[in-house]
Amino acid sequence: MLKLRLLSSVLISVGVLSCVNALAANDKGNATGKQAAVAQAGQQQGQQLNKLADEYYEKQTAFDPIGATYNGDTRYDDRLPMTLSAPVRARQIAVLKDVSSRLARIQREQLSASDAVTYDCLDYELKASLEMSKFDGHLLPVNQMDSLPVTLAHFASGQSAQPLKTVKQYEIFLRRLAQLPVWINQATANMREGMKRGIVLPKALVNSALPQFAQLVTDKVEDHAYFASVKNFPEGFSEADKQRLSKEYKQVLTAKVLPALRQFNQFLSQDYLAASRSSSGFGALPGGDAWYRALVRDQTTTTLDPETIHAIGLKEVARIQSEFVALGPKLSYSGDPVGLPAWIDTQNQYRPYKTEAEVLDGYRQIEKMVKAKLPELFNKMPKAALDIRAEPEISRQTASDHYTQPAFDGSRPGVFWAVINNPADYSTTGMKTLYLHEGQPGHHFHLATSQELDIPKFRKFGGNNAYTEGWALYAETLGKEMGLFENDPSAYLGHLTDELLRATRLVVDTGLHSKGWTREQAIQYQQATLGYSEAASRQATERYMAWPGQALGYKIGSLKIVELRQKASAALGKRFDLRQFHDVILSDGTLPLALLEAKVNKWIDSQKTN
Structure with a gap:
């Protein structure tokens, strides 16, 4: 009887355990199912985010072909930026607003940690760009530090970002140069509007920029900075290609580009210089403090x-x-x-x-x-x-x-x-x-x-x-x-x-x-x-x-960064590894400082628990 009771007890226990295990398995299955659903939702949201991020990059790159060239993206090497134009600028702002609206519909809390960083970076960049679009930077398109005509002179040297190693690349760069008169005309129109509204460069900056533009006005096309690449053809170009390219560059520069540069230099040295301001800071401009x-x-x-x-x-x-x-x-x-x-x-x-x-x-x-x-x-x-x-x-x-x-x-x-x-x-x-x-x-x-x-x-x-x-x-x-x-x-x-x-x-x-x-x-x-x-x-x-x-x-x-390093060193003591700290700083690329601080704080906490 004892054995039977024991056996019955065992069987009963096994039965109970089986029920408990079945229930536990069911709960575990439900939990696993929920986790899988959450993971799938996060994956879908991440895919939407990365698709939107890629679309944002493509559209913004089309507005900034010079930036694309510096990045090594050669698809736009024959174009110039035209965001000085009001219609183009309006289209760019519309893109920013559209991407921002679509980003807001993505559920950030469902994203993976890496996708959340992308979300935050894109959100920050869009808001910053839209904030700056409220101001009139297009009325100040050149200065002694930054101007498209001088950038093109750097490109023509063959030592900068514009690739000039093949016949096709020479043809592409010539198409880019041919668009400069359109850019110059728009820059001049914007600067004249700035003259009317009191949004102009300080006189000192105009005087500093003038020597650069004077160098871009030459009597002979062969002496011009934009012709430098033609005087330094790479080895391997046929004589026929050399002669053809030389002729085409001379025609475009002589008929289009040099006259536009002369006119712009004259405008800059006469009308604009006379209208430039004696003040030094942005605070003197209309709305300059904001x-x-x-x-x-x-x-x-x-x-x-x-x-x-x-x-x-x-x-x-x-x-x-x-x-x-x-x-x-x-x-x-x-x-x-x-x-x-x-x-x-x-x-x-x-x-x-x-x-x-x-x-x-x-x-x-x-x-x-x-x-x-x-x-x-x-x-x-x-x-x-x-x-x-x-x-x-x-x-x-x-x-x-x-x-x-x-x-x-x-x-x-x-x-x-x-x-x-x-x-x-x-x-x-x-x-x-x-x-x-x-x-x-x-x-x-x-x-x-x-x-x-x-x-x-x-x-x-x-x-x-x-x-x-x-x-x-x-x-x-x-x-x-x-x-x-x-x-x-x-x-x-x-x-x-x-x-x-x-x-x-x-x-x-x-x-x-x-x-x-x-x-x-x-x-x-x-x-x-x-x-x-x-x-x-x-x-x-x-x-x-x-x-x-x-x-x-x-x-x-x-x-x-110094503050974050000191914080990490103090918190981790002997466990602080400077090489790991540098990995943390660099491993997500460029971050707004608040996001960088949050990342380092999270790393510190993880190091403590480990």
């Missing part, structure tokens, strides 16, 4: 106002200058620490170069030192090569050192463009820091790496100024960890002076556009603070006048 504040938000991706940024700048200036106290004696300088940058500028031993080639070779020597140290700070290196070139002569007087990203198809490397006006005046003190910023691990690591990421194209090739320049400025600080400044106090002074420059930009940019500073006041402040010559201070000041808010992104972005 316009500048919108630019500040756009360029920093924050809600910081000009007053707050001005105060941050003054604080950073004081902090950096305090380091001059200990550094001065190492350079045999015993004067006022604030005067150290001005003093170093008078020391000829830091100007050893005689030729442009020597300067470029100096950068290549720095590159070797940096590349040897990069594996200690980074897990991944960009695949694209980096080249170092001198800025073309036509824009050297007004250009800043800069970087252009590689073509995404690998046909063109990333390029660090060094502005070398007079090699004998070129100082070595800032070269290490400048290479870190424009080359590796600055812009090249960010922008070349972004092209390798599995993210939508608008994220690969778009972005924002605060992250882009903030990362490059942060990259400068890594020179200390690489040991680049050990036993080289002049190079460390160059590093501090460059950081001081970015701090003064917060002061000068907001001073000019929000506090009513004059051009002369800004020049004097930079001379006193940075030790710059009058010419260098003038060039920097006029850059900030031409590009309001752009210079703010460097320091604001860098301060955020």
Whole structure:
């Protein structure tokens, strides 16, 4: 009986367990079914999002063919942007509104983590573009820093983004040049409207731009910058193709392009110069205060106002200058620490170069030192090569050192463009820091790496100024960890002076556009603070006048990345890995600073639990 009772108990228990297991299995099946449904819904929403993101990129690229060329997208190499035209601009704004409306219908909470980042980036970019479309930037289509005719001169050199290696590519570029008169006519009409409404460039900027446009007016077509590519045909072109292309270029330039450039140069030097303003900042324009504040938000991706940024700048200036106290004696300088940058500028031993080639070779020597140290700070290196070139002569007087990203198809490397006006005046003190910023691990690591990421194209090739320049400025600080400044106090002074420059930009940019500073006041402040010559201070000041808010992104972005690194290091202690931190910063491409902060915070939390 006992055995029977035990057996019955077992059978009963088995029966109960079977029922329980069946119910549990049913619940598990329901849960699994729900999870599968949720996953499927998320996948569908993600597919809609990525399809919309691709459509957005395609439509925006068609409005910006010059940007497409820089990205290595050759489909639009025969076109010019026409968004100066009101109907075209209206179509572009309609696209932005349509994409924004369709994005709002996507259920963000159902997206995967990576798709949610794309959603947030697209949402931010659309809102920022629509906000800036409210203002009248189309009335200011040229300045000494940025103009389409000068960009085309760079392209014609064969050293920039426009591919000029085949007969077909020469034909494509000629079709692009042939459209320039239409662009010039629209630019002139917009500038005349700006003259009527009081939205014009400062007189100083017009005077700085005039020499560039004067170079684009030549008596002989053979002497023109746009004809440079014809004088330098690649090997392998047949004589018949050379003669035909030479004839076609001469015809288009002589009949269409050069007359339009002469007319525009005359308009710029006479009518527009006479109507240009004596004031320096955007605050003097109609609606200029609201316009500048919108630019500040756009360029920093924050809600910081000009007053707050001005105060941050003054604080950073004081902090950096305090380091001059200990550094001065190492350079045999015993004067006022604030005067150290001005003093170093008078020391000829830091100007050893005689030729442009020597300067470029100096950068290549720095590159070797940096590349040897990069594996200690980074897990991944960009695949694209980096080249170092001198800025073309036509824009050297007004250009800043800069970087252009590689073509995404690998046909063109990333390029660090060094502005070398007079090699004998070129100082070595800032070269290490400048290479870190424009080359590796600055812009090249960010922008070349972004092209390798599995993210939508608008994220690969778009972005924002605060992250882009903030990362490059942060990259400068890594020179200390690489040991680049050990036993080289002049190079460390160059590093501090460059950081001081970015701090003064917060002061000068907001001073000019929000506090009513004059051009002369800004020049004097930079001379006193940075030790710059009058010419260098003038060039920097006029850059900030031409590009309001752009210079703010460097320091604001860098301060955020430094803040996030310090936070991660404090939270993780010995578990903090700098290479992993850099992976986190770079692995999603360009992000608005708020999204970057949220990403780093999430990483910190994950590291704690692991």
